Amino acid sequence: MAMQSVNPKHEKGYLLALIGFVSPIVVFFTIFQIYPLIKNVWFSFTNIHNNFTLNNFYAILTGSSFWQSTWITVKFSLISVSFEMVIGFIFALLLNQEFHGRKAVRTIFLIPWALPTAIMATGWKFMLQHSYGPIPWILYWLHITQSPPYFLSMPKMAFASIIMADIWKTVPFCALLLLAGLQAIPRDLYEAMEVDGAGWFFKLRKLTFPLMLPAITVTLTFRFLQAFGVFDLIWVLTNGGPGNATMALSPFIYQQTFNWLDVRAGAATAVITSIYIIGLVVVIWITRSYVGRRYATQ
Protein backbone atom coordinates (compact mmCIF):
# COMPACT_ATOMS: atom_id res chain seq x y z
CA MET A 1 0.00 0.00 0.00
CA ALA A 2 1.01 3.56 -0.43
CA MET A 3 1.03 4.50 3.23
CA GLN A 4 4.02 2.59 4.50
CA SER A 5 4.30 4.36 7.80
CA VAL A 6 0.93 3.05 8.93
CA ASN A 7 0.60 -0.37 10.40
CA PRO A 8 -1.66 -2.27 7.92
CA LYS A 9 -3.76 -3.63 10.77
CA HIS A 10 -4.64 -0.12 11.86
CA GLU A 11 -4.94 1.35 8.45
CA LYS A 12 -8.69 1.22 8.21
CA GLY A 13 -9.21 2.79 11.62
CA TYR A 14 -6.55 5.38 10.88
CA LEU A 15 -8.26 6.36 7.65
CA LEU A 16 -11.62 6.54 9.37
CA ALA A 17 -10.14 8.77 12.03
CA LEU A 18 -8.58 10.97 9.37
CA ILE A 19 -11.87 11.34 7.58
CA GLY A 20 -13.66 11.88 10.85
CA PHE A 21 -11.37 14.71 11.85
CA VAL A 22 -11.22 16.41 8.50
CA SER A 23 -14.78 16.04 7.31
CA PRO A 24 -16.46 18.70 9.50
CA ILE A 25 -14.28 21.46 8.10
CA VAL A 26 -14.60 20.12 4.58
CA VAL A 27 -18.37 20.02 4.88
CA PHE A 28 -18.49 23.43 6.49
CA PHE A 29 -16.16 24.89 3.90
CA THR A 30 -18.08 23.37 1.02
CA ILE A 31 -21.51 24.51 2.19
CA PHE A 32 -20.61 27.97 3.39
CA GLN A 33 -17.66 28.97 1.21
CA ILE A 34 -17.32 26.98 -1.97
CA TYR A 35 -21.00 26.54 -2.76
CA PRO A 36 -21.86 30.25 -2.36
CA LEU A 37 -18.79 31.19 -4.36
CA ILE A 38 -19.73 28.93 -7.26
CA LYS A 39 -23.37 29.95 -6.98
CA ASN A 40 -22.33 33.59 -7.05
CA VAL A 41 -20.29 33.14 -10.21
CA TRP A 42 -23.16 31.16 -11.69
CA PHE A 43 -25.65 33.96 -10.92
CA SER A 44 -23.38 36.56 -12.43
CA PHE A 45 -23.22 34.76 -15.77
CA THR A 46 -26.89 33.72 -16.07
CA ASN A 47 -30.24 35.36 -16.57
CA ILE A 48 -33.48 34.64 -14.82
CA HIS A 49 -34.05 31.62 -17.08
CA ASN A 50 -30.67 30.18 -16.16
CA ASN A 51 -29.25 30.89 -19.59
CA PHE A 52 -25.70 32.11 -20.06
CA THR A 53 -25.48 35.87 -20.52
CA LEU A 54 -23.07 38.75 -20.09
CA ASN A 55 -25.90 41.20 -19.61
CA ASN A 56 -25.42 41.41 -15.86
CA PHE A 57 -21.90 42.68 -16.39
CA TYR A 58 -22.94 44.86 -19.26
CA ALA A 59 -25.64 46.53 -17.18
CA ILE A 60 -23.28 47.19 -14.31
CA LEU A 61 -20.35 48.41 -16.34
CA THR A 62 -22.48 50.80 -18.38
CA GLY A 63 -24.34 52.18 -15.37
CA SER A 64 -22.91 54.97 -13.22
CA SER A 65 -23.51 53.52 -9.73
CA PHE A 66 -20.85 50.87 -10.04
CA TRP A 67 -18.20 53.32 -11.17
CA GLN A 68 -19.13 55.73 -8.44
CA SER A 69 -18.80 52.95 -5.87
CA THR A 70 -15.47 51.92 -7.33
CA TRP A 71 -14.21 55.46 -7.06
CA ILE A 72 -15.45 55.80 -3.47
CA THR A 73 -13.80 52.50 -2.54
CA VAL A 74 -10.50 53.47 -4.14
CA LYS A 75 -10.54 56.87 -2.47
CA PHE A 76 -11.48 55.37 0.87
CA SER A 77 -8.78 52.69 0.65
CA LEU A 78 -5.99 54.98 -0.48
CA ILE A 79 -6.70 57.74 2.03
CA SER A 80 -7.40 55.56 5.05
CA VAL A 81 -4.59 53.07 4.41
CA SER A 82 -2.05 55.88 3.84
CA PHE A 83 -2.98 57.55 7.11
CA GLU A 84 -3.04 54.24 8.94
CA MET A 85 0.39 53.22 7.67
CA VAL A 86 2.02 56.54 8.54
CA ILE A 87 0.38 56.91 11.94
CA GLY A 88 0.81 53.20 12.62
CA PHE A 89 4.51 53.43 11.81
CA ILE A 90 4.95 56.38 14.16
CA PHE A 91 3.14 54.52 16.93
CA ALA A 92 5.20 51.41 16.25
CA LEU A 93 8.39 53.46 16.61
CA LEU A 94 7.07 54.94 19.87
CA LEU A 95 5.98 51.59 21.26
CA ASN A 96 9.38 50.18 20.38
CA GLN A 97 11.02 52.56 22.86
CA GLU A 98 11.76 51.40 26.37
CA PHE A 99 9.47 53.12 28.83
CA HIS A 100 7.71 52.36 32.06
CA GLY A 101 4.44 50.50 31.61
CA ARG A 102 5.07 49.68 27.96
CA LYS A 103 3.23 46.38 28.13
CA ALA A 104 0.14 47.98 29.65
CA VAL A 105 0.13 50.74 27.05
CA ARG A 106 0.51 48.19 24.28
CA THR A 107 -2.53 46.28 25.53
CA ILE A 108 -4.74 49.33 26.03
CA PHE A 109 -3.65 50.57 22.63
CA LEU A 110 -5.23 47.53 21.01
CA ILE A 111 -8.75 48.09 22.36
CA PRO A 112 -10.11 50.00 19.33
CA TRP A 113 -9.05 47.19 17.06
CA ALA A 114 -10.48 44.51 19.34
CA LEU A 115 -13.94 46.10 19.36
CA PRO A 116 -16.40 44.62 16.87
CA THR A 117 -16.76 47.09 14.02
CA ALA A 118 -20.53 47.35 14.29
CA ILE A 119 -20.23 48.32 17.94
CA MET A 120 -17.49 50.84 17.48
CA ALA A 121 -19.36 52.30 14.48
CA THR A 122 -22.47 52.68 16.62
CA GLY A 123 -20.33 54.51 19.14
CA TRP A 124 -18.99 56.86 16.48
CA LYS A 125 -22.49 57.39 15.13
CA PHE A 126 -23.59 58.55 18.55
CA MET A 127 -20.52 60.77 18.97
CA LEU A 128 -21.02 62.43 15.59
CA GLN A 129 -24.81 62.70 15.65
CA HIS A 130 -25.88 66.23 14.86
CA SER A 131 -28.57 66.94 17.41
CA TYR A 132 -27.06 65.42 20.56
CA GLY A 133 -23.62 63.96 19.68
CA PRO A 134 -20.75 65.30 21.80
CA ILE A 135 -18.27 65.98 18.99
CA PRO A 136 -20.31 68.52 16.98
CA TRP A 137 -21.36 70.31 20.15
CA ILE A 138 -17.87 70.42 21.64
CA LEU A 139 -16.60 71.90 18.39
CA TYR A 140 -19.37 74.46 18.59
CA TRP A 141 -18.83 75.31 22.26
CA LEU A 142 -15.11 75.77 21.67
CA HIS A 143 -15.98 78.16 18.83
CA ILE A 144 -14.07 76.06 16.35
CA THR A 145 -17.18 75.97 14.18
CA GLN A 146 -19.98 78.51 14.06
CA SER A 147 -22.66 75.89 14.51
CA PRO A 148 -22.55 72.18 15.36
CA PRO A 149 -21.33 70.66 12.11
CA TYR A 150 -23.33 67.99 10.28
CA PHE A 151 -20.91 65.10 10.16
CA LEU A 152 -23.07 62.33 8.79
CA SER A 153 -25.53 64.15 6.57
CA MET A 154 -23.14 66.14 4.38
CA PRO A 155 -21.47 64.06 1.64
CA LYS A 156 -17.88 65.17 2.21
CA MET A 157 -18.16 65.19 5.97
CA ALA A 158 -19.72 61.73 5.96
CA PHE A 159 -16.86 60.43 3.85
CA ALA A 160 -14.32 62.06 6.17
CA SER A 161 -16.10 60.59 9.20
CA ILE A 162 -15.83 57.10 7.80
CA ILE A 163 -12.16 57.54 7.14
CA MET A 164 -11.63 58.96 10.62
CA ALA A 165 -13.43 56.06 12.28
CA ASP A 166 -11.52 53.55 10.19
CA ILE A 167 -8.20 55.16 11.12
CA TRP A 168 -9.17 55.17 14.78
CA LYS A 169 -9.98 51.50 14.62
CA THR A 170 -7.15 50.25 12.44
CA VAL A 171 -4.06 52.22 13.47
CA PRO A 172 -3.46 49.81 16.38
CA PHE A 173 -3.56 46.87 13.98
CA CYS A 174 -1.02 48.46 11.64
CA ALA A 175 1.13 49.59 14.54
CA LEU A 176 1.20 46.11 15.99
CA LEU A 177 2.16 44.40 12.74
CA LEU A 178 4.83 47.01 12.08
CA LEU A 179 6.05 46.78 15.66
CA ALA A 180 6.58 43.05 15.18
CA GLY A 181 8.67 43.90 12.11
CA LEU A 182 10.65 46.50 14.04
CA GLN A 183 11.38 44.12 16.86
CA ALA A 184 12.69 41.55 14.44
CA ILE A 185 15.56 43.90 13.53
CA PRO A 186 18.57 42.97 15.68
CA ARG A 187 19.55 45.75 18.06
CA ASP A 188 23.23 45.41 17.32
CA LEU A 189 22.65 46.62 13.75
CA TYR A 190 21.51 49.93 15.18
CA GLU A 191 24.43 49.98 17.56
CA ALA A 192 26.84 49.25 14.74
CA MET A 193 25.43 52.11 12.73
CA GLU A 194 25.55 54.45 15.70
CA VAL A 195 29.18 53.62 16.28
CA ASP A 196 29.79 54.16 12.57
CA GLY A 197 28.50 57.69 13.12
CA ALA A 198 24.92 57.63 11.86
CA GLY A 199 22.16 59.91 13.13
CA TRP A 200 18.54 58.84 13.66
CA PHE A 201 17.32 59.78 10.19
CA PHE A 202 20.13 57.92 8.47
CA LYS A 203 19.32 54.84 10.55
CA LEU A 204 15.62 55.15 9.71
CA ARG A 205 16.34 55.46 6.01
CA LYS A 206 19.12 52.93 5.63
CA LEU A 207 18.26 50.37 8.27
CA THR A 208 14.72 50.55 9.60
CA PHE A 209 12.87 51.14 6.37
CA PRO A 210 14.57 48.55 4.14
CA LEU A 211 14.51 45.89 6.85
CA MET A 212 10.85 46.66 7.48
CA LEU A 213 9.86 46.07 3.87
CA PRO A 214 8.46 42.58 4.48
CA ALA A 215 6.38 43.78 7.44
CA ILE A 216 5.23 46.83 5.49
CA THR A 217 4.16 44.65 2.57
CA VAL A 218 2.19 42.30 4.77
CA THR A 219 0.49 45.18 6.57
CA LEU A 220 -0.31 46.93 3.28
CA THR A 221 -1.77 43.77 1.82
CA PHE A 222 -3.95 43.11 4.83
CA ARG A 223 -5.11 46.67 5.03
CA PHE A 224 -5.92 47.09 1.36
CA LEU A 225 -7.88 43.85 1.32
CA GLN A 226 -9.88 44.92 4.35
CA ALA A 227 -10.37 48.48 3.16
CA PHE A 228 -11.49 47.34 -0.27
CA GLY A 229 -14.10 45.11 1.30
CA VAL A 230 -15.26 47.67 3.90
CA PHE A 231 -18.87 47.05 4.77
CA ASP A 232 -20.01 47.07 8.40
CA LEU A 233 -18.42 50.41 9.30
CA ILE A 234 -20.22 52.17 6.43
CA TRP A 235 -23.45 50.28 6.82
CA VAL A 236 -23.79 51.24 10.49
CA LEU A 237 -22.40 54.75 10.32
CA THR A 238 -23.96 56.16 7.12
CA ASN A 239 -25.82 53.36 5.38
CA GLY A 240 -23.93 54.37 2.26
CA GLY A 241 -25.39 57.85 2.38
CA PRO A 242 -26.08 60.66 2.33
CA GLY A 243 -27.30 59.88 -1.15
CA ASN A 244 -24.67 57.48 -2.33
CA ALA A 245 -21.74 59.53 -0.98
CA THR A 246 -20.25 56.67 1.01
CA MET A 247 -21.57 53.74 -1.03
CA ALA A 248 -18.42 51.64 -1.36
CA LEU A 249 -18.46 48.39 -3.32
CA SER A 250 -19.48 46.01 -0.53
CA PRO A 251 -22.45 48.09 0.66
CA PHE A 252 -23.36 48.50 -3.01
CA ILE A 253 -23.36 44.73 -3.51
CA TYR A 254 -25.51 44.34 -0.41
CA GLN A 255 -27.89 47.02 -1.58
CA GLN A 256 -28.31 45.44 -5.02
CA THR A 257 -28.75 41.95 -3.65
CA PHE A 258 -30.86 42.41 -0.54
CA ASN A 259 -32.54 45.80 -0.86
CA TRP A 260 -33.29 45.72 -4.55
CA LEU A 261 -33.33 41.93 -4.67
CA ASP A 262 -31.36 42.05 -7.91
CA VAL A 263 -29.26 39.00 -7.05
CA ARG A 264 -27.61 38.76 -10.48
CA ALA A 265 -26.43 42.37 -10.49
CA GLY A 266 -25.04 41.91 -6.99
CA ALA A 267 -23.28 38.71 -8.03
CA ALA A 268 -21.69 40.36 -11.06
CA THR A 269 -20.48 43.29 -8.93
CA ALA A 270 -19.00 40.82 -6.45
CA VAL A 271 -17.13 39.02 -9.24
CA ILE A 272 -15.65 42.27 -10.51
CA THR A 273 -14.69 43.29 -6.96
CA SER A 274 -12.87 39.98 -6.55
CA ILE A 275 -10.91 40.68 -9.71
CA TYR A 276 -10.04 44.14 -8.35
CA ILE A 277 -8.74 42.61 -5.14
CA ILE A 278 -6.68 39.94 -6.88
CA GLY A 279 -5.19 42.67 -9.08
CA LEU A 280 -4.45 44.75 -6.02
CA VAL A 281 -2.51 41.97 -4.30
CA VAL A 282 -0.52 41.35 -7.47
CA VAL A 283 0.33 45.06 -7.71
CA ILE A 284 1.44 45.22 -4.08
CA TRP A 285 3.71 42.21 -4.41
CA ILE A 286 5.22 43.34 -7.71
CA THR A 287 5.92 46.75 -6.18
CA ARG A 288 7.47 45.09 -3.19
CA SER A 289 9.84 42.98 -5.21
CA TYR A 290 10.76 46.01 -7.30
CA VAL A 291 11.49 48.13 -4.22
CA GLY A 292 13.32 45.20 -2.66
CA ARG A 293 15.51 44.81 -5.70
CA ARG A 294 16.28 48.50 -5.73
CA TYR A 295 17.58 48.22 -2.18
CA ALA A 296 19.43 45.07 -3.06
CA THR A 297 21.46 46.66 -5.82
CA GLN A 298 22.48 49.66 -3.77
Added chain:
Amino acid sequence: MHKLELKKVVKRFGEKVMAVNNANFFVDDGEFVSLLGPSGSGKTTTLRLIAGLEKADEGEISINGKIVNALSPSERDIAMVFQSYALYPHMSVYKNMAIPLEIRKVSKAKIKQRVTSIAEMLGIPNLLDRKPRELSGGQRQRVALGRALIREPNLFLLDEPLANLDAILRHRMRGELKSLFHHVHGTTIYVTHDQEEAIAMSDRVIVMNYGLIQQIGAPEEIYKRPINKFVALFVGTPQINIFEAKNAKSMSKVLSSQKLIALEKLLHKGKVEIGIRPENITIEKGPISGKVILTEPMGANILVSVEISLNSERIKIKSLVPNTMRVSEGDDVNLSLKESEMLFFLNEKRVEI
Protein backbone atom coordinates in the same frame (compact mmCIF):
# COMPACT_ATOMS: atom_id res chain seq x y z
CA MET B 1 48.33 61.94 27.42
CA HIS B 2 46.75 58.52 27.11
CA LYS B 3 44.68 57.58 24.10
CA LEU B 4 41.99 56.22 26.38
CA GLU B 5 41.61 56.51 30.09
CA LEU B 6 38.98 55.21 32.51
CA LYS B 7 38.85 56.71 35.98
CA LYS B 8 36.72 55.13 38.70
CA VAL B 9 34.13 54.02 36.17
CA VAL B 10 31.06 52.34 37.63
CA LYS B 11 28.15 50.78 35.79
CA ARG B 12 25.19 49.25 37.60
CA PHE B 13 22.37 47.23 36.16
CA GLY B 14 19.43 47.70 38.47
CA GLU B 15 20.12 48.22 42.13
CA LYS B 16 22.20 45.21 42.92
CA VAL B 17 24.25 44.27 39.90
CA MET B 18 27.61 45.98 39.66
CA ALA B 19 28.52 45.25 36.05
CA VAL B 20 31.65 47.36 36.21
CA ASN B 21 33.00 48.24 39.61
CA ASN B 22 35.49 51.08 39.84
CA ALA B 23 37.44 50.48 36.64
CA ASN B 24 40.71 52.37 36.32
CA PHE B 25 43.00 51.86 33.37
CA PHE B 26 44.50 53.55 30.38
CA VAL B 27 45.46 52.54 26.87
CA ASP B 28 48.25 54.26 24.99
CA ASP B 29 48.43 55.14 21.34
CA GLY B 30 49.03 52.07 19.18
CA GLU B 31 48.59 49.61 22.01
CA PHE B 32 46.72 46.34 21.69
CA VAL B 33 45.02 45.71 25.01
CA SER B 34 42.78 42.77 25.88
CA LEU B 35 39.93 42.74 28.34
CA LEU B 36 39.95 39.16 29.56
CA GLY B 37 37.46 37.46 31.83
CA PRO B 38 34.82 34.76 32.09
CA SER B 39 31.27 35.53 30.99
CA GLY B 40 29.58 38.00 33.28
CA SER B 41 32.87 39.55 34.31
CA GLY B 42 31.97 42.98 32.93
CA LYS B 43 34.42 43.03 30.03
CA THR B 44 31.82 43.56 27.32
CA THR B 45 30.04 46.16 29.43
CA THR B 46 33.36 47.97 29.81
CA LEU B 47 33.78 47.94 26.05
CA ARG B 48 30.25 49.24 25.54
CA LEU B 49 30.91 52.00 28.03
CA ILE B 50 33.94 53.04 26.01
CA ALA B 51 31.87 52.92 22.82
CA GLY B 52 29.10 54.98 24.41
CA LEU B 53 26.50 52.26 23.92
CA GLU B 54 26.10 52.27 27.69
CA LYS B 55 26.31 55.30 29.96
CA ALA B 56 28.59 55.16 32.97
CA ASP B 57 26.90 55.73 36.32
CA GLU B 58 30.04 57.13 37.84
CA GLY B 59 33.56 58.03 36.82
CA GLU B 60 35.21 59.50 33.78
CA ILE B 61 36.01 58.08 30.38
CA SER B 62 38.35 60.17 28.28
CA ILE B 63 39.61 59.75 24.75
CA ASN B 64 42.63 61.81 23.72
CA GLY B 65 42.39 63.62 27.04
CA LYS B 66 38.84 64.76 26.40
CA ILE B 67 36.06 63.48 28.66
CA VAL B 68 33.51 61.71 26.48
CA ASN B 69 30.92 60.56 29.04
CA ALA B 70 28.25 62.80 27.55
CA LEU B 71 29.06 62.05 23.92
CA SER B 72 26.99 59.67 21.84
CA PRO B 73 28.68 56.72 20.10
CA SER B 74 28.65 58.57 16.80
CA GLU B 75 30.54 61.51 18.33
CA ARG B 76 33.34 59.43 19.82
CA ASP B 77 34.99 58.49 16.54
CA ILE B 78 35.51 54.84 17.29
CA ALA B 79 35.11 51.69 15.26
CA MET B 80 33.70 48.52 16.70
CA VAL B 81 33.54 44.92 15.59
CA PHE B 82 30.63 43.09 17.18
CA GLN B 83 30.64 39.48 18.23
CA SER B 84 27.69 38.89 15.90
CA TYR B 85 29.49 41.04 13.26
CA ALA B 86 26.28 43.10 12.93
CA LEU B 87 26.55 43.25 9.16
CA TYR B 88 23.66 45.02 7.45
CA PRO B 89 21.84 42.08 5.87
CA HIS B 90 20.24 44.02 3.01
CA MET B 91 23.47 45.61 1.82
CA SER B 92 26.28 44.21 -0.26
CA VAL B 93 29.73 43.74 1.23
CA TYR B 94 30.86 46.87 -0.60
CA LYS B 95 28.00 48.89 0.87
CA ASN B 96 28.56 47.47 4.33
CA MET B 97 32.14 48.65 4.27
CA ALA B 98 31.31 51.98 2.66
CA ILE B 99 28.66 53.03 5.19
CA PRO B 100 30.99 54.72 7.72
CA LEU B 101 32.47 56.85 4.94
CA GLU B 102 29.09 57.53 3.39
CA ILE B 103 27.89 58.87 6.73
CA ARG B 104 30.90 61.20 6.73
CA LYS B 105 29.98 62.36 3.24
CA VAL B 106 33.21 61.21 1.67
CA SER B 107 33.14 61.44 -2.14
CA LYS B 108 32.10 58.36 -4.09
CA ALA B 109 35.46 58.06 -5.84
CA LYS B 110 37.35 58.15 -2.54
CA ILE B 111 35.00 55.61 -0.98
CA LYS B 112 35.57 53.26 -3.88
CA GLN B 113 39.31 53.61 -3.63
CA ARG B 114 39.30 53.05 0.12
CA VAL B 115 36.93 50.06 0.05
CA THR B 116 38.98 48.45 -2.71
CA SER B 117 42.25 48.84 -0.86
CA ILE B 118 40.85 47.55 2.45
CA ALA B 119 39.23 44.62 0.65
CA GLU B 120 42.62 43.84 -0.92
CA MET B 121 44.28 43.98 2.46
CA LEU B 122 41.72 41.57 3.93
CA GLY B 123 41.79 39.29 0.92
CA ILE B 124 38.12 39.74 0.03
CA PRO B 125 38.13 41.83 -3.19
CA ASN B 126 36.09 39.14 -4.95
CA LEU B 127 33.26 39.28 -2.41
CA LEU B 128 32.29 42.93 -2.72
CA ASP B 129 29.03 42.24 -4.59
CA ARG B 130 27.82 39.55 -2.24
CA LYS B 131 25.28 39.84 0.52
CA PRO B 132 26.27 38.89 4.09
CA ARG B 133 24.04 35.79 3.98
CA GLU B 134 26.10 34.47 1.06
CA LEU B 135 29.33 34.53 3.08
CA SER B 136 30.95 32.02 5.39
CA GLY B 137 31.62 32.88 9.02
CA GLY B 138 35.23 33.77 8.34
CA GLN B 139 34.32 35.96 5.39
CA ARG B 140 31.69 37.80 7.41
CA GLN B 141 34.24 38.38 10.07
CA ARG B 142 36.58 39.97 7.53
CA VAL B 143 33.81 42.23 6.29
CA ALA B 144 33.12 43.33 9.85
CA LEU B 145 36.82 44.05 10.26
CA GLY B 146 36.83 45.89 6.96
CA ARG B 147 34.00 48.10 8.07
CA ALA B 148 36.04 49.02 11.15
CA LEU B 149 39.30 49.54 9.26
CA ILE B 150 37.73 51.66 6.52
CA ARG B 151 38.39 54.86 8.43
CA GLU B 152 41.04 55.85 10.92
CA PRO B 153 39.20 56.08 14.21
CA ASN B 154 40.54 56.96 17.65
CA LEU B 155 40.01 53.44 18.86
CA PHE B 156 39.19 50.02 17.54
CA LEU B 157 36.91 48.08 19.84
CA LEU B 158 36.66 44.36 19.16
CA ASP B 159 34.05 42.34 21.02
CA GLU B 160 35.01 38.66 20.84
CA PRO B 161 35.42 38.83 17.07
CA LEU B 162 36.79 35.29 16.85
CA ALA B 163 34.28 33.62 19.13
CA ASN B 164 32.00 32.43 16.34
CA LEU B 165 34.70 30.92 14.15
CA ASP B 166 35.76 27.29 14.11
CA ALA B 167 38.95 26.36 15.91
CA ILE B 168 41.34 26.25 12.97
CA LEU B 169 40.18 29.56 11.56
CA ARG B 170 40.22 31.10 15.00
CA HIS B 171 43.87 30.21 15.43
CA ARG B 172 44.78 31.56 12.02
CA MET B 173 42.84 34.79 12.45
CA ARG B 174 44.51 35.38 15.80
CA GLY B 175 47.84 35.94 14.13
CA GLU B 176 46.32 37.84 11.23
CA LEU B 177 44.46 40.21 13.50
CA LYS B 178 47.53 40.94 15.53
CA SER B 179 49.63 41.87 12.52
CA LEU B 180 46.72 43.71 10.90
CA PHE B 181 46.18 46.10 13.78
CA HIS B 182 49.89 46.43 14.25
CA HIS B 183 50.16 47.33 10.57
CA VAL B 184 47.54 50.09 10.74
CA HIS B 185 48.99 51.24 14.07
CA GLY B 186 45.50 51.15 15.54
CA THR B 187 44.84 51.52 19.23
CA THR B 188 42.83 48.42 19.93
CA ILE B 189 40.78 47.10 22.81
CA TYR B 190 39.99 43.47 22.44
CA VAL B 191 37.39 41.68 24.53
CA THR B 192 37.77 37.95 24.91
CA HIS B 193 37.06 35.14 27.31
CA ASP B 194 39.79 33.06 25.70
CA GLN B 195 42.95 33.52 27.72
CA GLU B 196 45.14 31.96 25.05
CA GLU B 197 43.92 34.58 22.61
CA ALA B 198 44.56 37.42 25.04
CA ILE B 199 48.04 36.16 25.91
CA ALA B 200 48.98 35.56 22.28
CA MET B 201 47.75 38.85 20.85
CA SER B 202 48.06 41.61 23.40
CA ASP B 203 50.63 44.12 24.48
CA ARG B 204 48.83 44.21 27.78
CA VAL B 205 46.02 42.21 29.32
CA ILE B 206 43.37 43.44 31.72
CA VAL B 207 41.85 40.55 33.64
CA MET B 208 38.35 41.09 35.00
CA ASN B 209 36.02 39.12 37.21
CA TYR B 210 32.70 40.06 38.81
CA GLY B 211 32.99 43.58 37.42
CA LEU B 212 36.31 44.14 39.10
CA ILE B 213 39.63 44.54 37.40
CA GLN B 214 41.85 41.83 38.86
CA GLN B 215 45.15 42.58 37.22
CA ILE B 216 46.64 44.67 34.44
CA GLY B 217 49.92 43.62 32.91
CA ALA B 218 51.93 42.28 30.03
CA PRO B 219 51.00 38.72 29.03
CA GLU B 220 54.06 37.09 30.58
CA GLU B 221 53.54 39.02 33.79
CA ILE B 222 49.92 37.87 34.01
CA TYR B 223 51.09 34.34 33.37
CA LYS B 224 54.09 34.24 35.66
CA ARG B 225 53.05 36.58 38.40
CA PRO B 226 49.26 36.42 38.69
CA ILE B 227 48.01 38.71 41.40
CA ASN B 228 45.61 36.20 42.89
CA LYS B 229 44.31 32.68 42.68
CA PHE B 230 41.56 33.61 40.19
CA VAL B 231 44.02 35.01 37.65
CA ALA B 232 46.37 32.08 38.16
CA LEU B 233 43.58 29.60 37.50
CA PHE B 234 42.03 31.56 34.64
CA VAL B 235 45.20 32.13 32.64
CA GLY B 236 47.24 29.29 31.22
CA THR B 237 46.42 25.95 29.63
CA PRO B 238 46.75 23.39 30.98
CA GLN B 239 45.52 24.93 34.19
CA ILE B 240 47.86 25.62 37.08
CA ASN B 241 48.02 23.12 39.98
CA ILE B 242 46.92 24.63 43.24
CA PHE B 243 46.89 22.76 46.50
CA GLU B 244 46.54 23.82 50.08
CA ALA B 245 49.50 23.83 52.45
CA LYS B 246 47.82 22.91 55.69
CA ASN B 247 50.98 22.74 57.73
CA ALA B 248 54.69 23.09 57.19
CA LYS B 249 55.37 19.46 57.97
CA SER B 250 53.26 18.16 55.13
CA MET B 251 55.24 20.36 52.72
CA SER B 252 58.64 19.16 53.86
CA LYS B 253 59.11 17.07 50.74
CA VAL B 254 58.06 19.92 48.47
CA LEU B 255 59.86 22.95 49.86
CA SER B 256 63.37 23.82 50.91
CA SER B 257 64.00 24.53 54.58
CA GLN B 258 64.25 28.24 53.88
CA LYS B 259 60.79 28.35 52.32
CA LEU B 260 59.38 26.14 55.04
CA ILE B 261 60.25 28.73 57.65
CA ALA B 262 58.54 31.40 55.60
CA LEU B 263 55.53 29.15 55.11
CA GLU B 264 55.30 28.59 58.84
CA LYS B 265 54.98 32.34 59.37
CA LEU B 266 52.45 32.65 56.58
CA LEU B 267 50.25 29.94 58.02
CA HIS B 268 49.54 32.12 61.04
CA LYS B 269 47.92 34.71 58.79
CA GLY B 270 45.39 32.53 57.05
CA LYS B 271 44.82 29.95 54.37
CA VAL B 272 47.92 29.23 52.32
CA GLU B 273 47.89 27.61 48.91
CA ILE B 274 50.71 26.70 46.59
CA GLY B 275 50.41 26.96 42.86
CA ILE B 276 52.69 25.50 40.24
CA ARG B 277 52.17 25.25 36.51
CA PRO B 278 52.31 21.76 34.97
CA GLU B 279 55.40 22.57 32.87
CA ASN B 280 57.38 23.17 36.05
CA ILE B 281 56.90 19.65 37.32
CA THR B 282 59.01 16.72 36.17
CA ILE B 283 58.10 13.12 36.82
CA GLU B 284 61.37 11.31 36.24
CA LYS B 285 63.05 11.68 39.53
CA GLY B 286 62.30 13.64 42.63
CA PRO B 287 61.35 13.45 46.25
CA ILE B 288 57.64 12.84 45.86
CA SER B 289 56.38 9.47 44.78
CA GLY B 290 53.04 9.05 43.07
CA LYS B 291 51.01 7.02 40.64
CA VAL B 292 49.98 8.06 37.14
CA ILE B 293 46.19 8.06 36.91
CA LEU B 294 45.65 9.66 33.51
CA THR B 295 47.67 10.63 30.45
CA GLU B 296 46.41 13.15 27.88
CA PRO B 297 48.58 13.48 24.76
CA MET B 298 48.59 17.11 23.59
CA GLY B 299 50.80 16.89 20.53
CA ALA B 300 54.26 18.02 21.49
CA ASN B 301 53.56 17.29 25.12
CA ILE B 302 51.72 14.85 27.30
CA LEU B 303 49.67 16.03 30.23
CA VAL B 304 50.15 13.51 33.01
CA SER B 305 47.87 13.42 36.04
CA VAL B 306 49.60 11.96 39.07
CA GLU B 307 48.13 11.13 42.42
CA ILE B 308 50.47 11.82 45.29
CA SER B 309 50.06 11.87 49.00
CA LEU B 310 51.35 14.70 51.11
CA ASN B 311 51.27 13.43 54.68
CA SER B 312 47.97 11.62 54.78
CA GLU B 313 46.22 13.64 52.09
CA ARG B 314 45.89 12.46 48.52
CA ILE B 315 46.06 15.15 45.88
CA LYS B 316 46.08 15.17 42.10
CA ILE B 317 48.90 16.99 40.33
CA LYS B 318 49.24 17.57 36.62
CA SER B 319 52.59 17.61 34.91
CA LEU B 320 53.39 18.54 31.34
CA VAL B 321 56.14 16.35 29.89
CA PRO B 322 57.63 16.06 26.39
CA ASN B 323 55.97 13.47 24.15
CA THR B 324 59.26 11.59 23.92
CA MET B 325 58.68 10.27 27.42
CA ARG B 326 57.22 6.83 27.82
CA VAL B 327 54.58 7.06 30.47
CA SER B 328 51.32 5.25 30.93
CA GLU B 329 48.54 4.98 33.43
CA GLY B 330 49.42 3.01 36.54
CA ASP B 331 53.14 3.83 36.39
CA ASP B 332 54.90 4.73 39.59
CA VAL B 333 56.71 8.05 39.19
CA ASN B 334 58.75 10.45 41.26
CA LEU B 335 57.81 14.11 41.04
CA SER B 336 60.01 17.12 41.35
CA LEU B 337 58.44 20.58 41.68
CA LYS B 338 60.55 23.54 40.56
CA GLU B 339 60.59 25.67 43.65
CA SER B 340 61.60 28.90 41.90
CA GLU B 341 58.39 28.76 39.84
CA MET B 342 56.08 28.16 42.76
CA LEU B 343 53.40 30.70 43.56
CA PHE B 344 52.15 31.22 47.09
CA PHE B 345 48.66 32.42 47.84
CA LEU B 346 47.58 33.75 51.20
CA ASN B 347 43.80 33.94 51.41
CA GLU B 348 43.67 33.71 47.61
CA LYS B 349 46.08 36.63 47.09
CA ARG B 350 49.57 35.93 45.84
CA VAL B 351 52.43 36.71 48.21
CA GLU B 352 56.20 36.57 47.74
CA ILE B 353 58.05 34.44 50.23
